[in-house]
Amino acid sequence: MEQVRLGIIGIGGMGTNHALSIVKGTVPEMQLTAVADIREIRRSWAKDNLPGSVAIFDDGRKLIESGTCDAVLIATPHYFHPDFVIYALEHGIHAITEKPAGVYTKKIKEMNEAASKSDKVFAIMLNQRTNCVYRKLHEMIESGELGELKRVNWIITDWYRTQAYYDAAGWKATWDGEGGGVLLNQSPHQLDLLQWLCGMPVKVRAFCHEGKWHDIEVEDDVTAYLEYANGATGVFVTSTGDAPGTNRLEITFDRGKVICEHDKLLLYKLSESEREFSRTCPDGFKKPEMTVSEVETDGKNEQHTGVLKAFADRILHGGKLVAEGTEGIRGLTLSNAMHLSSWLDRTIEIPFDEDTFLEELNKRRATSKKKTDKGIVFDTTGTY
Amino acid sequence: MEQVRLGIIGIGGMGTNHALSIVKGTVPEMQLTAVADIREIRRSWAKDNLPGSVAIFDDGRKLIESGTCDAVLIATPHYFHPDFVIYALEHGIHAITEKPAGVYTKKIKEMNEAASKSDKVFAIMLNQRTNCVYRKLHEMIESGELGELKRVNWIITDWYRTQAYYDAAGWKATWDGEGGGVLLNQSPHQLDLLQWLCGMPVKVRAFCHEGKWHDIEVEDDVTAYLEYANGATGVFVTSTGDAPGTNRLEITFDRGKVICEHDKLLLYKLSESEREFSRTCPDGFKKPEMTVSEVETDGKNEQHTGVLKAFADRILHGGKLVAEGTEGIRGLTLSNAMHLSSWLDRTIEIPFDEDTFLEELNKRRATSKKKTDKGIVFDTTGTY
Numbered sequence: 001m002e003q004v005r006l007g008i009i010g011i012g013g014m015g016t017n018h019a020l021s022i023v024k025g026t027v028p029e030m031q032l033t034a035v036a037d038i039r040e041i042r043r044s045w046a047k048d049n050l051p052g053s054v055a056i057f058d059d060g061r062k063l064i065e066s067g068t069c070d071a072v073l074i075a076t077p078h079y080f081h082p083d084f085v086i087y088a089l090e091h092g093i094h095a096i097t098e099k100p101a102g103v104y105t106k107k108i109k110e111m112n113e114a115a116s117k118s119d120k121v122f123a124i125m126l127n128q129r130t131n132c133v134y135r136k137l138h139e140m141i142e143s144g145e146l147g148e149l150k151r152v153n154w155i156i157t158d159w160y161r162t163q164a165y166y167d168a169a170g171w172k173a174t175w176d177g178e179g180g181g182v183l184l185n186q187s188p189h190q191l192d193l194l195q196w197l198c199g200m201p202v203k204v205r206a207f208c209h210e211g212k213w214h215d216i217e218v219e220d221d222v223t224a225y226l227e228y229a230n231g232a233t234g235v236f237v238t239s240t241g242d243a244p245g246t247n248r249l250e251i252t253f254d255r256g257k258v259i260c261e262h263d264k265l266l267l268y269k270l271s272e273s274e275r276e277f278s279r280t281c282p283d284g285f286k287k288p289e290m291t292v293s294e295v296e297t298d299g300k301n302e303q304h305t306g307v308l309k310a311f312a313d314r315i316l317h318g319g320k321l322v323a324e325g326t327e328g329i330r331g332l333t334l335s336n337a338m339h340l341s342s343w344l345d346r347t348i349e350i351p352f353d354e355d356t357f358l359e360e361l362n363k364r365r366a367t368s369k370k371k372t373d374k375g376i377v378f379d380t381t382g383t384y
Numbered sequence: 385m386e387q388v389r390l391g392i393i394g395i396g397g398m399g400t401n402h403a404l405s406i407v408k409g410t411v412p413e414m415q416l417t418a419v420a421d422i423r424e425i426r427r428s429w430a431k432d433n434l435p436g437s438v439a440i441f442d443d444g445r446k447l448i449e450s451g452t453c454d455a456v457l458i459a460t461p462h463y464f465h466p467d468f469v470i471y472a473l474e475h476g477i478h479a480i481t482e483k484p485a486g487v488y489t490k491k492i493k494e495m496n497e498a499a500s501k502s503d504k505v506f507a508i509m510l511n512q513r514t515n516c517v518y519r520k521l522h523e524m525i526e527s528g529e530l531g532e533l534k535r536v537n538w539i540i541t542d543w544y545r546t547q548a549y550y551d552a553a554g555w556k557a558t559w560d561g562e563g564g565g566v567l568l569n570q571s572p573h574q575l576d577l578l579q580w581l582c583g584m585p586v587k588v589r590a591f592c593h594e595g596k597w598h599d600i601e602v603e604d605d606v607t608a609y610l611e612y613a614n615g616a617t618g619v620f621v622t623s624t625g626d627a628p629g630t631n632r633l634e635i636t637f638d639r640g641k642v643i644c645e646h647d648k649l650l651l652y653k654l655s656e657s658e659r660e661f662s663r664t665c666p667d668g669f670k671k672p673e674m675t676v677s678e679v680e681t682d683g684k685n686e687q688h689t690g691v692l693k694a695f696a697d698r699i700l701h702g703g704k705l706v707a708e709g710t711e712g713i714r715g716l717t718l719s720n721a722m723h724l725s726s727w728l729d730r731t732i733e734i735p736f737d738e739d740t741f742l743e744e745l746n747k748r749r750a751t752s753k754k755k756t757d758k759g760i761v762f763d764t765t766g767t768y
């Protein structure tokens with residue numbers, strides 16, 4: 001196999017952008033051989049805009065069964081991600097799913113179970129992990145040089161969306177179609193990075209505001225407080241209603257502090273352990289000595305292309321994925337916990353009761369309002 | 385009266401620094417005529433280090449009754465602030481109290497009641513209000529140019545204190561001696577600025593961690609979530625255990641965002657209302673146009689000296705105070721609400737039940753451990 005023959009299931013906003021990118025040759029080891037969409041308007045678009053060699057299906061399962069693809073990229077509404085992954089893997093097809101892994105962790109466990117039984121590659125589009133700033137920070141934390149985690153604060157409010165964004169697609173921002181708002185659609189990247197960098201918290205207390213900035217039924221504004229097993233605490237704030245928003249990650253460790261903002265990584269490095277200093281310094285107001293520097297990175301930030309290149313490389317040569325598909329459950333566990341905390345108005349311990357979550361979600365799905373799908377696809381370049 | 389004759393009650397950490405500053409002539413319209421401290425070691429220090437003309441008392445009430453002072457500055461442990469203010473005003477003496485106004489709002493109401501019946505000046509040492517950055521921001525918000533409040537996030541963790549700080553004074557960081565930790569001693573400045581700039585929230589959910597970073601019984605780490613009447617939300621994070629800490633205030637409004645950090649005020653100004661833009665823009669991913677600039681201020685930041693100058697000016701010439709004494713209740717209402725929320729493990733609405741707060745505080749006072757007072761006074765210059 002010289003090239004991976006890729007099928008894309010779901011050519012809405014993200015799927016369309018992936019299709020056009022692959023057709024342009026951005027992923028040399030991958031060719032687009034098929035697309036599937038249940039909407040006639042999108043299949044018609046595909047016929048008009050994609051090479052004639054690309055097979056078009058009205059059902060993702062038909063695409064998987066067709067023999068036209070070695071691998072599928074799943075870019076459907078979130079609820080369908082796990083089912084298509086399972087279907088693909090069970091049919092001997094490699095699978096990469098868009099984020100989030102799905103809508104509720106109980107279902108993700110079924111998907112991960114299927115993956116564990118399959119010898120096919122399973123990846124997830126956690127493209128922000130390709131960002132040199134987060135990669136470098138991950139490396140620094142793993143090395144142990146910063147010491148133990150004390151505090152994390154991520155203000156990730158630069159996911160601005162207008163009302164038109166929500167009005168464009170029928171499934172978006174509904175409990176039944178999408179299963180959530182900013183936590184499911186925009187912030188999964190940061191929720192994944194948060195757990196990738198800081199590990200999983202043991203407690204979550206969140207305040208999700210539904211339809212606060214937009215005429216939608218799901219949350220578009222979230223503030224969450226986190227507690228980690230070692231006592232460290234965190235704050236995660238996200239919204240699609242802030243202009244201009246902020247993307248500022250600050251993490252404090254025993255031996256220093258890092259700030260990621262404006263694509264830069266600032267390091268405040270202490271000369272010694274703060275814990276040790278506090279216990280031994282005879283002066284009440286003194287602080288440990290510190291140096292401040294901007295950390296150099298390799299500057300590479302391939303985003304979606306990087307994830308797809310690695311996916312092809314794994315299939316063809318056994319290389320390393322940007323993110324294993326089975327890791328998607330972690331960010332979703334955070335978002336499920338945040339939703340549940342807000343719904344039940346109390347602190348949620350992780351692991352939480354997945355049946356309670358599903359019950360609460362289903363209550364909301366039952367009264368979810370149908371929206372008209374206008375089939376509008378915005379150019380999402382640079383919006384991830 | 386050419387100069388206000390000032391007496392200082394309590395010459396521990398802050399009182400000592402105020403005394404030395406006034407003796408140096410930093411407040412031309414004020415002279416130090418008396419000090420009082422119940423501790424012999426501090427009176428002995430006063431005898432050795434202050435001019436012979438300064439009368440020394442072993443009780444603040446004796447100082448107030450002595451006829452040596454027109455005004456008193458109260459720098460005792462917080463519990464005693466309201467009693468000395470009331471005693472002074474009732475004896476026809478002007479009063480300025482160190483922050484916080486006291487420990488519990490129920491008591492502050494008695495103090496404010498006494499102030500309302502007195503024709504003497506009552507001020508509070510909210511010296512951070514003299515900072516040109518906050519003054520300018522206050523002016524901008526009051527003008528209405530930024531529009532309605534949407535979100536505030538203050539990370540104020542640069543109140544680093546070592547264990548030695550807490551070991552130095554007997555009353556500090558105990559429920560019975562101080563009545564709280566970082567919320568009562570360090571953060572009152574920011575709690576006051578927060579309400580001065582954003583108004584009072586209607587709900588508070590806080591997570592106070594007691595003795596987390598130090599061997600103390602009160603909180604040295606707090607994360608609080610706030611909700612305002614108009615739906616705006618906020619986060620307030622403070623600690624004395626972070627090195628290097630952060631002091632970053634970000635406030636988002638309908639027409640822009642401001643960031644106060646490193647003594648600079650950055651303004652992100654939208655060309656139009658975000659709310660209006662979101663409703664009318666046909667593009668899903670577009671954002672309102674924006675300009676970024678550093679806001680010029682008058683550069684003045686007189687801190688304690690500025691507050692004392694204004695206090696003397698009000699007494700002598702009827703000028704404007706930096707902060708009316710009666711305004712101290714607002715910041716304390718925030719800290720009381722944060723404590724109560726954490727103690728009861730639930731969201732607190734403002735106004736909260738003051739009897740419940742006092743009951744909970746008194747439970748903690750009842751089991752509070754006595755510490756030895758070493759009478760150590762650190763140089764606090766530049767630590768406010």
